[in-house]
Amino acid sequence: MNKIHNFYVTMTSLSLLELRHLRTLAALDETGSVSRAAKRVHLTQSALSHQIKVLQNHYGLPIVRRQGQSIELTEAGKHLVALARRVLEEIQATERNLAKMSEHASGSLRIVLECHTCFDWLMPLMDAFRQNWPEVELDLVSGFHSDPIQLLEEGGADVVIGSEQVERRGIVHHPLFRFEILAVLAPEHSLRAKKILHAHDFAGETLITYPVPEERIDLIRTVLKAAGVQPERRTAELTVAILQLVASRRGVAALPSWGLKNYVEHDYVIARRIGSQGLWSDLYASTLAETATRPYLRDFLATARNTCFATLEGIIPLEPVEQQAPERQQGGETVMEKKRGRSIKRMNG
Amino acid sequence: MNKIHNFYVTMTSLSLLELRHLRTLAALDETGSVSRAAKRVHLTQSALSHQIKVLQNHYGLPIVRRQGQSIELTEAGKHLVALARRVLEEIQATERNLAKMSEHASGSLRIVLECHTCFDWLMPLMDAFRQNWPEVELDLVSGFHSDPIQLLEEGGADVVIGSEQVERRGIVHHPLFRFEILAVLAPEHSLRAKKILHAHDFAGETLITYPVPEERIDLIRTVLKAAGVQPERRTAELTVAILQLVASRRGVAALPSWGLKNYVEHDYVIARRIGSQGLWSDLYASTLAETATRPYLRDFLATARNTCFATLEGIIPLEPVEQQAPERQQGGETVMEKKRGRSIKRMNG
DNA sequence: ACATATCCATGAATAAAATTCATAATTTCT
DNA sequence: AGAAATTATGAATTTTATTCATGGATATGT
Incomplete structure (x- = not known):
């Protein structure tokens, strides 16, 4: 029935665009680099490179332009990013609605x-x-x-x-994200010349921290303890208070990089890497x-x-x-096995 | 570097939703049936069934409910369809913009x-x-x-x-679509009792058509000619004019099913299938x-x-x-080979 | 300036997943 | 009750995305 004729006809492939692409585009825009964007969406740089290529071929337009060490979105790319923003937001909203319905x-x-x-x-x-x-x-x-x-x-x-x-x-x-903890000094501090601070640099300094036990302070726990350095401590409740103490040369501090930008740019304080690799913490x-x-x-x-x-x-x-799967029956926690999407995989042996 | 710890952590798969799903949802809504929707998006019914299942599992909510011979969208399904509508429209709009940029x-x-x-x-x-x-x-x-x-x-x-x-x-x-051509009769026509009309039923009738040559009229070309039936013809330019002539019993006509609905519902005319399989035409x-x-x-x-x-x-x-690929070099028409998406394939040998 | 990281591009290999196929189960219509 | 039509499902398969392994290109630092 419904015999099918025996020859080709064009069928213009309407949009090979998928949400995956939009998620990538958004990440590209946010990170300004293919490899950073790749981390952001938990894929390899190569995967994103391929994705971009496919899109560019499809639309016959460049979407990103290589700009030295990083990349720049073209006009077309910006259109797509704008689309991505709107669409992804709408999706999140309705998924929220569905979630509210489900329980x-x-x-x-x-x-x-x-x-x-x-x-x-x-x-x-x-x-x-x-x-x-x-x-x-x-x-x-x-x-x-x-x-x-x-x-x-x-x-x-x-x-x-x-x-x-x-x-x-x-x-x-x-997992949320990984961030770097930087040493914070007054601009006139004697250590200002050093690009990178090491454990021994903290000897004799006063360390200004939040009022929590030593074990909670990464700098002390992972850097100073090992080197046997034990600076004086002084505490403050709020980040601004700590910064103010640092600026007024009452001591040095170690804080996440993200909150420092404004203060550093205004030369209120200066920030230095701790150890050659930097001191990182996972959240x-x-x-x-x-x-x-x-x-x-x-x-x-x-x-x-x-x-x-x-x-x-x-x-x-x-x-x-991935958690070392709790071999034999460990109760009802199939939750994660079931709910997680495809993209959990080891990315280095 | 960046040693990776050796155990699992949950990563709630953020949305496995893809545009493919949204396209399916829209088709489901428009056709009210999985198999019809499948045709609409050029996939098999099975594929859509699987898609639906995946979505339902993911959201923990039923999306369609089987309603006798067809299906019905649930509350959740309607939310998703609404999303699909908006999103697909936005995508079409920006793709239009990109197209305008490209040439x-x-x-x-x-x-x-x-x-x-x-x-x-x-x-x-x-x-x-x-x-x-x-x-x-x-x-x-x-x-x-x-x-x-x-x-x-x-x-x-x-x-x-x-x-x-x-x-x-x-x-x-x-390809655009396939539609059925129905015979149109006055409600009091002597053939009204028959559910299906055959070629010989048209003998002695007046056939009202658009003013085009016989070869352009499917009913004549594919049904009546073969049976040696040659009814009188009368022509009118507009569909309404044809219908009016039919209603006033000046003859019968053969028209695409889609335009007839309103007239049939108001008993202005009646419509009958032509031949047991119906008379279909591709556009x-x-x-x-x-x-x-x-x-x-x-x-x-x-x-x-x-x-x-x-x-x-x-x-x-x-x-x-698919066109019987023009074996050896047939010129520069690689156009279609290149541009068409993945989904052109034979669906029955 | 030269070695060294970084970063992106690309082809081939691989892994993942969507789709089809074959068939069962369910419902409707006659 | 049987036939026809529709959806559901498991397994096989195809298609596709992604990774892997590199190469070239661009800075970065000593």
Whole structure:
């Protein structure tokens, strides 16, 4: 029936464009480089290069232009990026709606912050979240907690934002990003000539930190302890207060690179790399496995990543690393095995 | 460097949604059936079934509900369809912009209509086109032409909309859709009792047609000629005029199903299938190979298909059939080989 | 200036996934 | 009840995206 004729006819392939491309375009725009964008979307640089090529062939237009060490979007590229922005936003919005339909969109999201500086990006994020999930009780759990993960288990909190990543049954760690911790000095400080500071440079200095135990301070834990350097400490609650103390030469500090830009540009303080590789820290959001399935939590994480990558400079995405699958039956946590998309894979042996 | 830790961490797969899914959703909504939607997007029913399943699993929500012989979109499905509509429209708009950037968006689009009834859907389409491509000279080539394809070759027209599909060098045929031609009778006509009309039923009747030669009238060419039936003919220029003549019992007609619905519902006329399989006709837009590459032509075809499928009832998509690849060098027409997307393939041997 | 990172492009190999095929299950219509 | 039409599903297959392995090109630093 319906016999099919036996010869070709053109069928102009209407749009080979896929959301994947739009996500790539957005990342390209945000990072200004193919390889950085690749990290951002968890693919290789090669994959993105191929994607770009396909698009350029399809539209018969250049989309990016190689500009020395990085790239620049062409006119056409900008059009596509604008499209990507709008479309991806619309998608997020309706996915939020679907999530709200799928279960009760209520619950609590009580956040423990191990990293004080994270206030900077968390505040606006929380404001946005409140709008999208009015039914969710959103809170910051204040005060110091020696074992914040335990708080999760006890039900006293729902998310811990910190850099530890202890393997602990029933707990999942959602990678956020990696950032560099820089040493902050007064512009006239005697160490100003050095491009890179090493452990011994801190000997005899006063270290200004947030009021948390030493083990929570990366500089001390991973750099100074090992070198046997033990500077004096002085604490302040707020980032601005720390910076003010540094500027007025009461001591030096070590802070995430992203919050420093403005102050450095105005010569309020200067920032220096710590160690030749730099001192880096990874940030995770940890939750109970159960909590991880909640749609509002997933939305929270998604927008956290989005806004951080869009807002914070100099941070890099973390590879989602795979947990040594808990061999035999470990309970009902098939959650992650099921829910995760295709793109979790080892990227180096 | 950057040693990678050795265990898993959840990475909530952010949206496995792709445009493919949105295109499917839109088709599902328009056709109300998985198999019809499949034809619409040139995939198998199975493929769509799988797609739907994936989406439902992903969102944890039913998207379609089986409703007897066809399907119904759920609340969630409707959300997604609404998204699809907006997104696909935005994409078409920016692709139009890109097309305009890639070459001069000017030229001419002079249309020859072999099928008179096509006026019905062509008019609004032309209006829309004029808005999007103000630089393109849009015209209907009037009058009768015995060999319209020749008009293309002579440069007197740019597109022929008709049902012939003669293989001719340098000419490409873009499939539009397949539609059924129904016999139209006055409600009191003596043949009203028959569900299906056959060739001999037309003997002794007056056939009311557009004023075109017999070879252009499918009913005569493919049904009556073969049976040696030769009814009287009477012609009218406009579809409404034909219908009026039929209603006033001056004769019978054969018209595309889509334009009849309103008249049939109001009992102005009645419509009957012709032959047990029905009488079907395929519609193609034919152009020079060269014209086929113009972005405005491709846009015209795309929106033609879109609006037709959205507007006209009872039409079905045509499989893009592959031309018996012109073995050895047949000139420069690599155009279609290059430009067409992946999805041209034989779907039944 | 020369070695050394970085960065992007590209072809081939590989891995992933979407689609088809074959068939079962379900519903409707006669 | 049987036939026809429609959707669902598991397995096979094809198609496609992605990685891998390089090469060339552009800075970067000593």
